[in-house]
Structures are given as structure tokens and as C-alpha cells.
Amino acid sequence: MLTNSRMNGMLATMLACLATAGIASTAQAGDIDKAGARYSDVVVQYSDLDLNSGAGNKVLYARLSSAAERACGKEPNMRDLKRHAQYRACYQERLNGAVDKIGTRELQALHESRSRRSVG
Numbered sequence: 001m002l003t004n005s006r007m008n009g010m011l012a013t014m015l016a017c018l019a020t021a022g023i024a025s026t027a028q029a030g031d032i033d034k035a036g037a038r039y040s041d042v043v044v045q046y047s048d049l050d051l052n053s054g055a056g057n058k059v060l061y062a063r064l065s066s067a068a069e070r071a072c073g074k075e076p077n078m079r080d081l082k083r084h085a086q087y088r089a090c091y092q093e094r095l096n097g098a099v100d101k102i103g104t105r106e107l108q109a110l111h112e113s114r115s116r117r118s119v120g
Helices: 004-036 054-072 083-103 105-119
Strands: none
Touching: 054 083, 054 105, 083 105
16 A cells, blocks of 8 residues: 555656646647648748739749748747648648739739749
């Protein structure tokens, strides 16, 4: 049979383990929430570009793509599937929104062709 002091020691150890596990899981959940909430606005200047040309639209698309990356934060490691999926969703949402907002036919066609290429 266990003595009171030995039982109290085991109980304290079990409580410490449970508390540590609870703190660790709370911290991890907070990190995931932050990863999904990293949206920020990024201004893209394009008044210097000729949007009637293919070259101008390609430069604008590269700027928009870069801005979407900055808006969503640093891309997480591919091994962290959940956070990487959140990042990719953020990136696509921001890039789609920017392309739609500008709304030129040539930019939208370029975006569609790049999106098909990255998916397939």
C-alpha cells in the first residue's frame, strides 16, 4: 500500500503533467488562430504600367502575387499541413480579390492561366 506522502507526490506529478499539457495545447491553438488572422492590407502601385499591354499585365500580376504573399505572412513549412493550407487559402483569396478589383480582361486571363498551371 502507498503511503500518504507517496500518493501526494504522485498526485502532484499527475496534476503538473495535465497542467503542462493544457498550457501546451492552448498555446498551439492560439498559434493556429493567429496564422489564419494574418491578413493585412498591402498597397500595390501600378500607375506606371500600361495595362493595355501583355508586359504591363505580367508586371502587375507579379506585383499582386508578391503583395498577396506579404499580406498573408510568412509561408509555413509544407509539413504543417493545416497552417500551409490556411496560408494558401489566404494567398488565393487575396490574389483573386486584387485581380477582380482591377478587373482588366487581360489580367484576369493571365490569372486564370496561372491558376490552372499551379493546380494541374
